[in-house]
Amino acid sequence: MFVLDERLEADSLPVGTREGCLVRLFRDARYPWLLVIPSMGQFREWWELTADQRAQVDRVLVDGARVLSGMPDVQKINLASLGNLVPQLHWHVVGRRAGDPAWPGPVWGHSTPRPYEPGQQAALIAHLVGELNLNPSR
Amino acid sequence: MFVLDERLEADSLPVGTREGCLVRLFRDARYPWLLVIPSMGQFREWWELTADQRAQVDRVLVDGARVLSGMPDVQKINLASLGNLVPQLHWHVVGRRAGDPAWPGPVWGHSTPRPYEPGQQAALIAHLVGELNLNPSR
Numbered sequence: 159m160f161v162l163d164e165r166l167e168a169d170s171l172p173v174g175t176r177e178g179c180l181v182r183l184f185r186d187a188r189y190p191w192l193l194v195i196p197s198m199g200q201f202r203e204w205w206e207l208t209a210d211q212r213a214q215v216d217r218v219l220v221d222g223a224r225v226l227s228g229m230p231d232v233q234k235i236n237l238a239s240l241g242n243l244v245p246q247l248h249w250h251v252v253g254r255r256a257g258d259p260a261w262p263g264p265v266w267g268h269s270t271p272r273p274y275e276p277g278q279q280a281a282l283i284a285h286l287v288g289e290l291n292l293n294p295s296r
Numbered sequence: 297m298f299v300l301d302e303r304l305e306a307d308s309l310p311v312g313t314r315e316g317c318l319v320r321l322f323r324d325a326r327y328p329w330l331l332v333i334p335s336m337g338q339f340r341e342w343w344e345l346t347a348d349q350r351a352q353v354d355r356v357l358v359d360g361a362r363v364l365s366g367m368p369d370v371q372k373i374n375l376a377s378l379g380n381l382v383p384q385l386h387w388h389v390v391g392r393r394a395g396d397p398a399w400p401g402p403v404w405g406h407s408t409p410r411p412y413e414p415g416q417q418a419a420l421i422a423h424l425v426g427e428l429n430l431n432p433s434r
Contacts, residue, residue: 203365203373205358212354213347220343220350227341234383235341238376242392242400245372254380262380264402 160197163246169271173283174292177214181222181292183283186271189260190226190253192286194218201247204239218290219249225289226253240266298335301384307409311421312430315352319360319430321421324409327398328364328391330424332356339385342377356428357387363427364391378404 162180170182170193178198184191196215201207207215223235232253239249252265260268274282287294300318308320308331316336322329334353339345345353361373370391377387390403398406412420425432 203361204375205362209351209355212358213351216350216354217347223341224343234379236376236378236380237342238374238378240374240376240402241372242374263405264378267401 160200162195162197163244163248165244166193166195166246166248171279171283172295174287174290174294176218176290176292178211179215179218181218181286181290183274183279183286184250184252184271185273187274187278188272189255189258189265190229190232190282191265192222192226192251194222194249194251196247202241202245204247206247215249219251221290222251225286226251229253231255231257236265238264238266298338300333300335301382301386303382304331304333304384304386309417309421310433312425312428312432314356314428314430316349317353317356319356319424319428321417321424322388322390322409323411325412325416326410327393327396327403328367328370328420329403330360330364330389332360332387332389334385340379340383342385344385353387357389359428360389363424364389367391369393369395374403376404 170184173181173183180195180197182193184193198211219237226232227235233256234254236252236254308322311319311321318333318335320331322331336349357375364370365373371394372392374390374392
């Protein structure tokens with residue numbers, strides 16, 4: 159039985175689901191930043207998934223990366239599963255811009271997030287649901 | 297035709313090859329840290345590989361992660377493909393320990409690497425070649 163980690167839930171917004179994954183938007187308007195959380199089980203490390211489950215998650219990561227790379231000024235995608243602070247397995251997909259606050263360093267722990275404006279947030283979530291072909295979250 | 301990026305070459309040591317990937321040891325004795333570099337083409341982003349190529353690389357990542365997780369005191373594996381500084385696609389597989397210098401933050405750009413002692417380096421490379429079933433580098 160999958161239960162979303164509390165900190166992941168607090169730090170991000172639901173976007174939708176696909177292929178056994180939750181797709182969420184990180185609450186930081188400074189970077190286009192998705193979390194992809196495998197929910198077909200309770201996992202901590204990547205190798206705990208079967209090869210088929212990993213391939214499923216990978217398709218979501220690849221599509222997420224492609225969509226973020228099409229957003230304005232995004233030059234590089236960062237993909238990472240770290241889990242030093244939150245043990246529940248989750249992937250970060252982050253669109254990086256040469257002028258972003260953490261560039262060229264890593265975004266994790268860099269500086270205080272800036273929340274989305276409500277209208278911007280809703281529009282981005284709708285865009286992501288469509289582009290990633292997600293089942294929208296209620 | 298694949299050519300290894302100069303900076304990746306300078307920052308790491310050859311360990312071996314498998315399934316179209318170079319496996320290299322990052323020159324920092326403070327963390328068990330592998331680089332896995334797909335060499336079946338010149339890539340920048342993960343989605344430029346076919347699904348089959350990604351599955352190949354993923355098997356190397358998973359085995360690398362498992363082997364590093366068996367090293368003393370390693371508590372969490374970090375997997376990441378960033379590429380903000382080096383555009384050639386490469387994956388980091390890093391074994392993290394609760395007491396390591398960057399813990400719980402990211403290792404990238406944190407502090408100056410500490411080189412391996414020659415004997416320790418040779419022993420670790422031999423261990424990795426065996427555990428990962430690599431074709432050893434000349």
